[in-house]
Amino acid sequence: MSFIVKNTTLINPLDLIAPHSCRGCGSLGDPLCKCCKKYIINNHINICPNCKTKIKHNKCPNCKNLPPTYTIGFREGLLNKLIHDYKYQPTRALGKTFAHLLDSILPNINDAILVPLPTATNHIRSRGFDHTYLIAKHLARLRKYKVKKLLLRTKNTVQVGSDKKTRFLQAENAFTINHTIKSSHQSTYILFDDVWTTGASMKTAIKKLKEANIKNIVVVLLAVSRI
Template sequence: MRCKLPYSRAWCIGERNGELESLLDAYKFSNVRAAYKALADLLDLSLSNLPSSVYVIPVPSIATHIRQRGYDHTALIAKEFAHKRKLTYLPCLERKTNTVQRGKGRGKRIKQAKNAFTCHAQLDDNGVYLLIDDVVTTGATVRYGAKALKVAGAKDVWVASISRQPLD
């Protein structure tokens, strides 16, 4: 049995390997903050023409990682992408948990993501909401992030990620 996804369109720049992996790792783990512009450029090149009415929403990082880095890495990418495309940046998703997904198996990731998000805005059911994440592994984070947007009133949610990381 397959589950119905809470988003209608999805894009991914590529698999998390080679130069894309190096760029992401430098950005996330070596504090190469300026890399967000290159990552936003990759999104800009990879996504088709979007309606000007799209709202860009980052998947929020956990508070521990924001404190470690000094910034929310996905929010910087999403904000820069929105700026490039002249779209509305709407950071309305909030983390309810502070659990780390990295290194976890499929079942644990799904369980952790299930109640991880809330949306603190009432969304317009006529709007299109583009949820941006850096790495998609099982899809649980974007699935439950999109679900939180739907609960807040979104009718149409799209998803874009920088990379896809297969589970080992």
């Protein structure tokens, strides 16, 4: 079963009597217990989000234009449930959970600057927090990275439900470089987004950074959609 419905307000009954219940096994305490976290990490596969091939290291042999990419896995099963609850319940505490999962799968990256893809302001308003920025902030704390809002959203382009062609057209003009932030050519810029669906947002973000003469780019995603 896939969770693609926006604005789902179903509440986990266990959350009414306890602060959190594990989305994997239902045990009380954390939104993801240690065992279920271990399960996700052990089953983690790095996938090229563009051609969906399993990649051994970080570069896809088929997609040479794509920077080194890291993902937790396909958007399915428990990972899909966590993303759904984080975005549409919405469960703020999962921001920290995702940061810990990413910390477990990412290699050491020196002098890294995290650049979360900007979220539409209407989504921030409805959730009460900026979901990609929150994960980036927690991850930066764990890794001693910097977070910079190097990309800005030009308008409230809403991608949910849009077809692939429309998404690419929307994304093309959705982001702009924040020129108030000075970029460093020695640093590695980690573009971070939650899910790669059509890839329209991330491809635009990569293009914008390259246009700003940024060469060291890495892509980090929570999950890749199979479609």
